[in-house]
Amino acid sequence: MDSAKFGAHEIKQKVTMAAAEQEDTYLVPDLKAGAVHVNEIIIKRSRFITTIGHTAGAAACREFIDKISAQYADATHNCYAFNGTKPESTAVCGCSDDGEPHGTAGQPMLNVVLHCGIGELTAVVTRYFGGILLGTGGLVKAYQDSVKEALQTLPVTERLIPAQLELEVEHQTVGVVLYQLPFFRAEVLEQDFAQRAHFVLRLPKSRAAEFAALIKDKSRGRALIKIDGQDFV
Numbered sequence: 001m002d003s004a005k006f007g008a009h010e011i012k013q014k015v016t017m018a019a020a021e022q023e024d025t026y027l028v029p030d031l032k033a034g035a036v037h038v039n040e041i042i043i044k045r046s047r048f049i050t051t052i053g054h055t056a057g058a059a060a061c062r063e064f065i066d067k068i069s070a071q072y073a074d075a076t077h078n079c080y081a082f083n084g085t086k087p088e089s090t091a092v093c094g095c096s097d098d099g100e101p102h103g104t105a106g107q108p109m110l111n112v113v114l115h116c117g118i119g120e121l122t123a124v125v126t127r128y129f130g131g132i133l134l135g136t137g138g139l140v141k142a143y144q145d146s147v148k149e150a151l152q153t154l155p156v157t158e159r160l161i162p163a164q165l166e167l168e169v170e171h172q173t174v175g176v177v178l179y180q181l182p183f184f185r186a187e188v189l190e191q192d193f194a195q196r197a198h199f200v201l202r203l204p205k206s207r208a209a210e211f212a213a214l215i216k217d218k219s220r221g222r223a224l225i226k227i228d229g230q231d232f233v
Contacts, residue, residue, distance in 0.1 A: 024160055024161050024204035024205060024206050024207070025158040025159060025160055025161065026086045026087055026118075026119050026158070026159055026161070027087070027117060027118045027119065027156045027157070027158060027159070028054055028056075028118060028119055028120045028121070028156065028157060028158075028159045029052060029053065029054035029118065029120070029121055029154055029155065029156060029157075030054075030155040030156050030157035031052075031053065031054045031155070035053075035054075036051050036052065036053050036068075037051070037052040037053075037150065037153070037154050037155070038050065038051050038052075038150075039146075039149055039150035039153065041145065041146055041149055042130075043134065043138075043142050043145075044130060044132040044134060044138075045130025045131055045132055046127055046128065046129055046130035046132070046134070046142070047126075047127065047128040047130065048125055048126070048127055048142060048143070048146040049072070049075075049125070049126040049127075049128075050123055050124070050125050050126075050146045050147055050149070050150035051068045051123070051124045051125075051126065052121060052122065052123050052124075052150055052151070052154055053068075053121075053122050054120055054121065055082060055084055055120055055121065055122040056084060056085075056120040057084045057085075057092065058084050058092050060084065060122075061082040061084045061092070061094075061122045064082075064122045064124070065078075065080050065082065065122060065124060068080075068124040068126070069124065072126040075126045075127060075128055076099075076127050076128055076129040077097075077098045077099050077100055077105070077125075077126070077127040077129075078098050078124055078125075078126050078127075079095075079096060079097055079098045079100060079105035079106055079109060079124070079125045079127070079143060080095060080096050080098070080106065080109070080122065080123065080124045080125070081093075081094070081095040081106055081107075081109035081110035081112070081113045081122070081123050081147070082094055082095070082110075082113065082121070082122035082123070083110075083113050083114055083119060083120070083121055083122075084120060084122075085119060085120065086119040086120075086161075087114070087115075087116070087117050087118060087119045088114060088115065089114075089119070090114070093110065093113075093114060094110075095107055095109055095110040100127075100139060100143075101136060101139065103140075104136055104139035104140050104143070105125070105139060105140075105143045108140045108143050108144045109123060109125060109143050109144065109146075109147050111144070112144055112147045112148055112151070113147065116151050118151070118154070118156055119159070120159070123147050123150065125143055125146045125147065160204065161204065161205045161206075162202045162203065162204065162205060163202070163203060163204070163205040163208035163227055163228055164189075164200065164201070164202055164227075164228055164229075165186075165199075165200070165201045165202075165203060165208055165211065165212065165225065165226070165227050166198075166199070166200055166201075166225065166226040167198070167199040167200075167201065167212075167215065167223060167224070167225050168196050168197070168198050168199075168223065168224040168225075169196060169197050169199075169215065169219050169222070169223045169224075170196055170197070170219065170222060171193070171196070171197055173197070173215070173218060173219045173222075173223065174193070174197045176215065176218045176219075177197070177199060177215060180211065180214060180215070181201075184203050184204070184207045184210070184211045185203055185204055185207070186201045186202070186203035186207075186211065187201065187202045187203065188200075188201060189201060189202055208227045208228075209227065209232070212225045212227060212232040213232075216232070
């Protein structure tokens with residue numbers, strides 16, 4: 001019975017750690033600086049060219065939109081949607097119909113961008129009108145499908161959500177700190193062994209408070225700790 005209880009606890013711990021790891025990362029476009037991902041579809045003789053870039057933050061999103069719009073300055077429309085942070089977040093997002101009927105391009109594109117499971121992404125759909133009107137419903141579908149199809153072949157990679165932890169401990173606690181680093185996926189950015197040992201660490205944000213509490217306990221409250229510049233007490 002005792003072994004069964006231990007096994008259940010072990011499984012729960014693994015599930016908790018897996019959930020924490022999922023919270024620590026999200027997918028972003030795997031594109032080098034300045035690189036773009038392009039896909040084109042033709043609907044009733046209109047060309048829909050989707051250009052996607054990796055854009056972290058509002059400034060990067062705007063710069064990318066301006067760049068692609070200038071590249072296709074002769075197009076009928078350059079509609080766009082962007083999310084400058086993690087998937088599903090509306091903290092840094094926006095869209096534009098760029099002359100298409102209101103609500104037929106930008107917002108449908110944004111719905112795809114926000115809920116595709118990929119963050120830090122801007123999509124510009126360039127349209128060259130082919131002479132056949134698509135109607136409201138046809139436009140919505142065309143712009144959504146343009147982004148969806150481009151996303152299907154977009155290379156992605158995982159981005160870690162980090163925290164920075166500053167740590168000052170007595171020398172007898174250094175061994176504890178070093179031993180715990182791999183368990184918390186912590187990386188040493190700086191270290192100094194003067195009168196007291198000083199570390200600057202980077203680790204997953206969701207594990208930072210747990211790590212800090214452990215070191216506080218092992219040092220009997222004598223460790224001085226900051227997480228992202230804020231004192232941990």
